[in-house]
Each structure stands twice: as C-alpha cells, then as structure tokens.
Amino acid sequence: MKKLYFIINPQAKNGRCQKVWRKLEKILDEQNISYEAFFTAYHGHGKEIVQLISEKETGKKVVIVVVGGDGTMHEVVNGAVVNKHIQLAYIPGGSGNDFSRGFGIPRNPVAALYHLLRQLKEEASLIDLGRITNKDEEYIYFVNNMGVGLDAHIARKVNLSKIKKLLNRVSLGKLVYVYFLLKSVFTYQRSSIEIIIDGKKIAFDSTWFVTVSNQPFFGGGMKISPNASPFDGQLNITVVHNLSRLKLLFVFITVFWGGHVAFKEVETFTGSEIRISSPDSIQAHADGEDIGCTPLTTITCRRFLPILSKASGME
Numbered sequence: 226m227k228k229l230y231f232i233i234n235p236q237a238k239n240g241r242c243q244k245v246w247r248k249l250e251k252i253l254d255e256q257n258i259s260y261e262a263f264f265t266a267y268h269g270h271g272k273e274i275v276q277l278i279s280e281k282e283t284g285k286k287v288v289i290v291v292v293g294g295d296g297t298m299h300e301v302v303n304g305a306v307v308n309k310h311i312q313l314a315y316i317p318g319g320s321g322n323d324f325s326r327g328f329g330i331p332r333n334p335v336a337a338l339y340h341l342l343r344q345l346k347e348e349a350s351l352i353d354l355g356r357i358t359n360k361d362e363e364y365i366y367f368v369n370n371m372g373v374g375l376d377a378h379i380a381r382k383v384n385l386s387k388i389k390k391l392l393n394r395v396s397l398g399k400l401v402y403v404y405f406l407l408k409s410v411f412t413y414q415r416s417s418i419e420i421i422i423d424g425k426k427i428a429f430d431s432t433w434f435v436t437v438s439n440q441p442f443f444g445g446g447m448k449i450s451p452n453a454s455p456f457d458g459q460l461n462i463t464v465v466h467n468l469s470r471l472k473l474l475f476v477f478i479t480v481f482w483g484g485h486v487a488f489k490e491v492e493t494f495t496g497s498e499i500r501i502s503s504p505d506s507i508q509a510h511a512d513g514e515d516i517g518c519t520p521l522t523t524i525t526c527r528r529f530l531p532i533l534s535k536a537s538g539m540e
C-alpha cells in the first residue's frame with residue numbers, strides 16, 4: 226500500500242472544509258487506513274508541506290491528497306513537480322473545485338474519497354501541466370488554466386472578497402465569480418494584447434481576456450475551453466475581444482455550456498508555447514491565484530504529473 230498523506234486547507238470554502246475533513250477522517254479511521262494529515266496555515270504553505278513530505282520520504286512513492294480548493298491544489302502541484310515520486314489526488318473542499326470537474330473526480334467529498342481508495346491500487350495517469358515563466362524568469366506551474374485580463378482581475382477580487390463568505394454560507398460559493406463579473410463588466414478597461422503561439426504572432430485590440438487552458442473548466446464550472454484535454458500535449462487558448470460590454474454579458478451566459486466559442490469575438494487556438502505581452506502590464510492568474518502581470522510565456526509540460534483518478538472519459 227502506498228503511503229497516504231492528506232494536505233487540508235481548513236480555510237477553504239470559508240472554513241467549511243474543516244467539516245468536510247471531519248467526515249473523511251471518520252471514514253479513514255473506521256476503515257483502519259493509515260495516513261498522515263497536515264493542515265495549511267497560510268497562503269503558500271501547501272507547497273512547503275509537499276517539500277517536507279518529500280524530504281521525509283526521499284525517493285519513496287507517496288500519495289498526497291489535497292482536501293481544499295483549486296488554490297490549494299495549485300500550491301501542492303507546484304511543490305510536487307520537482308519530486309517525481311509523488312502522486313497527487315484531490316478531494317473537493319473549496320468553493321469552485323474546477324480540478325474535480327476537469328479530472329473526473331466526484332463532486333461529493335465522501336464519494337471522492339471512495340473513488341480515491343479504489344484508485345490507490347491502480348497506476349497513476351500522467352497528465353500535462355502548463356508552465357509559466359514570468360518576467361523574473363521564475364517558473365509557475367498550472368494544472369487547470371492561466372489567464373490575463375478580466376479573468377485575472379476577477380480572480381483577484383474573488384480571493385479578497387467578503388461576499389464569497391456570504392455565498393459559501395448559503396452553498397452558492399461558486400456564484401462569486403458571476404457576482405464579480407457582473408460588477409466588473411461596466412468598469413474594466415480593455416487592452417491591446419499580443420500573443421505569439423508557437424512562433425506565430427497575433428495582435429488583438431480591445432481584449433477582455435486571454436485564457437490558456439489545460440482542462441475545460443474555469444471559475445467554478447464555466448466551460449471556458451470545451452476542447453481542452455490534459456492528455457493531448459497542447460494548451461487551448463481562448464481570446465475574447467472587440468465585444469461590447471452588453472454583448473459580453475450575453476456571451477457570458479453561454480460559457481456554462483461552452484456555447485461562447487460560436488461567437489466571432491471569441492477566438493480559440495491551440496499551441497504548446499504561448500507568449501503573451503501588452504503595451505501596459507495586465508494582471509495574470511494561474512489556477513485562480515494572482516501571479517503578477519504580463520509579459521509571460523507559457524509552455525506545455527507533456528505527461529508531467531502523476532494523478533490518481535481514472536473516471537470515465539479520462540485516458
């Protein structure tokens with residue numbers, strides 16, 4: 226049996242993840258499953274805990290299970306990439322949980338735990354990751370998506386918001402992205418952006434955002450990139466530009482089923498190296514976490530991270 230570690234963000238979903246963990250802990254204890262649990266205490270701690278586990282278990286195969294949201298998964302992924310003997314798994318405990326949508330993991334945390342326990346006996350699947358190089362030449366990996374423009378602006382607002390707490394309390398946490406979109410749509414300043422995809426330069430005026438996806442979902446269930454797959458060695462780029470504020474709202478409704486890609490103002494591309502720059506620096510995010518501003522270069526890291534999940538529809 227592989228050694229099992231849990232990294233729990235007790236603050237995910239505004240503290241409701243603690244309740245989720247208590248349920249999971251009870252099942253693990255009832256089934257006499259041996260594990261160790263660590264709790265994140267601050268932003269960035271998830272990555273540090275992975276390093277700690279890795280030093281303790283040098284060279285041994287271990288499974289690290291994230292119990293939290295996409296932000297915690299992002300931190301753990303960034304710790305795990307340098308330790309090839311670590312396999313990752315995920316139990317949704319956050320507000321958005323797009324990782325579980327994109328990787329076929331049950332949305333119910335208890336069902337996700339049983340799913341994981343079954344997967345422990347199986348081989349892990351190697352998935353693609355995106356790797357961003359920022360202007361300080363630092364690497365930032367993402368598992369879901371990265372973006373520049375309005376999506377990063379909203380991600381920052383969401384992370385700092387009090388309304389998220391309120392919505393989580395009535396189990397509507399994933400609507401927080403919708404709330405901030407509605408708030409930002411009439412004030413956000415669009416920009417010119419230049420993208421170079423595998424050497425081919427494309428310039429866009431009046432751009433709302435550019436999203437680079439490894440899997441289809443963003444922002445708590447929006448199907449921003451319906452064709453993205455973490456197994457194809459490619460990243461999927463979505464550019465929304467030259468669109469009036471009112472029409473953006475209309476197009477936005479269709480993003481929940483991926484219908485937005487039919488609009489002429491929504492352009493999609495695929496590539497394995499994407500350079501994004503702009504005359505003024507524009508906010509960027511990776512997996513919903515603030516990562517500074519443009520210019521940025523993103524590449525695909527093909528079949529880079531072992532993940533324990535093999536739901537139907539996945540390779």
Ligand SMILES: Nc1ncnc2c1ncn2[C@@H]1O[C@H](COP(=O)(O)OP(=O)(O)OP(=O)(O)O)[C@@H](O)[C@H]1O
Nearest residue numbers: 237238265266268293294295296297319320321322
């Ligand atoms: N103990 C802690 N106190 C405060 N913030 C923390 C703590 N542990 C982790 N964090 C930070 O909380 C942020 C949000 O965490 P996470 O994404 O897991 O939950 P969420 O926002 O509820 O879910 P989602 O991202 O799926 O919407 C992350 O940036 C993470 O670094």
